[in-house]
Amino acid sequence: MSITNKITVQIEEFANEDLSYVSDEEVKESTFEIFTNTATQEFYCQRFLERTLLDYTMAGHPSIARWVINSIKVDDSENDTHFLFVSSGEVTLKSNNGEFLLRENSFAAVPGNFSLDGSGKVLVATLLNYTGLFTIGGPIESRGRLNYIDGCSSTVLINPLRRGEPCLNFLYVPPGISQTPHTHPSLRIGLVASGSGTCKVDEGTFEMEAGTVFCLPENKLHSFSAIDNSLSIIIYHPDSDVGPTNDSHTMLNNTFVGKKSAKVLDAIRTR
Numbered sequence: 001m002s003i004t005n006k007i008t009v010q011i012e013e014f015a016n017e018d019l020s021y022v023s024d025e026e027v028k029e030s031t032f033e034i035f036t037n038t039a040t041q042e043f044y045c046q047r048f049l050e051r052t053l054l055d056y057t058m059a060g061h062p063s064i065a066r067w068v069i070n071s072i073k074v075d076d077s078e079n080d081t082h083f084l085f086v087s088s089g090e091v092t093l094k095s096n097n098g099e100f101l102l103r104e105n106s107f108a109a110v111p112g113n114f115s116l117d118g119s120g121k122v123l124v125a126t127l128l129n130y131t132g133l134f135t136i137g138g139p140i141e142s143r144g145r146l147n148y149i150d151g152c153s154s155t156v157l158i159n160p161l162r163r164g165e166p167c168l169n170f171l172y173v174p175p176g177i178s179q180t181p182h183t184h185p186s187l188r189i190g191l192v193a194s195g196s197g198t199c200k201v202d203e204g205t206f207e208m209e210a211g212t213v214f215c216l217p218e219n220k221l222h223s224f225s226a227i228d229n230s231l232s233i234i235i236y237h238p239d240s241d242v243g244p245t246n247d248s249h250t251m252l253n254n255t256f257v258g259k260k261s262a263k264v265l266d267a268i269r270t271r
C-alpha cells in the first residue's frame with residue numbers, strides 16, 4: 001500500500017465518525033489527517049466528503065490545503081494568509097477583522113488566525129509567511145471575464161497585491177471543451193464549484209463534479225475537459241506574474257506633473 005493510499009484509508013475511517021458533537025478543541029486536535037510530502041508530485045483529486053489537510057509546505061511556495069466541513073479553528077497561523085471558498089452551505093468567519101457570514105459561492109482572503117463555524121464545506125488554501133489583505137467577495141459569476149485558452153474564460157477573484165504575490169482565480173470551461181494539455185510553474189489548489197467534467201493527467205483521467213477538490217503539483221501536465229455540462233473551478237495560485245510593483249502601479253502611473261507621469265519623475269517618486 002502506498003503512503004497516499006494508507007493515509008486515505010485513515011481519512012475515510014475518520015469520516016465515518018459523527019462529527020456534530022465534537023468540541024472545538026477536539027476538532028482542532030483531531031480533524032485533519034496529514035499527507036506526507038512524498039505525495040506532492042502526485043495529482044490529488046477527491047470528492048469533498050471528509051475533512052482533509054494536505055501539506056505542501058515543502059513546495060516552492062509553502063502552502064497548506066484544507067477541505068473544511070462545518071468548523072475549524074486555526075490558532076497557529078498569525079504570519080500566514082488563508083484563501084477561502086464556500087462550496088456549499090454557510091459558515092460564520094471570525095478573525096481579527098471581525099465576524100462575517102460567508103454564504104455559498106463566496107470567497108475570502110484572511111490574514112492570521114481565524115475560525116469557521118456553521119454548516120458548510122469550505123476550501124482553505126494557506127500561503128505560509130505571507131500577509132494578505134482581508135477581503136470578502138462573491139458570489140462568483142457564471143462565466144469568466146478574461147479570455148483564457150481553448151474557449152475557456154477566467155476571473156481574478158482576489159488580485160495579487162504586488163506582482164509575484166498569491167491570487168484566487170475562477171476558471172470556466174464551456175460544454176464540449178477539452179483544454180490543450182499544459183503545465184503551470186507553481187502548485188495549484190482547487191475545487192469544482194459547479195458543473196462536471198474530467199481532469200486528465202499522466203496517472204489517468206479523473207472525474208470532476210461539484211465539490212471535487214484537487215491539488216496539482218508544479219509542472220504537472222494536465223487538461224480539464226467539460227463534456228455535457230460546463231465546468232466552473234476555483235483555483236488558488238501561490239504566486240503571480242502580473243500585478244502592481246513599486247515602479248509601476250495605477251496611482252503612480254496616472255499621477256501627472258504637467259504632462260509627465262510620476263512614473264518617470266525620479267525627483268518626486270517615493271523611495
Ligand SMILES: [Fe+2]
Nearest residue numbers: 182183184222
Ligand atoms: Fe491548468
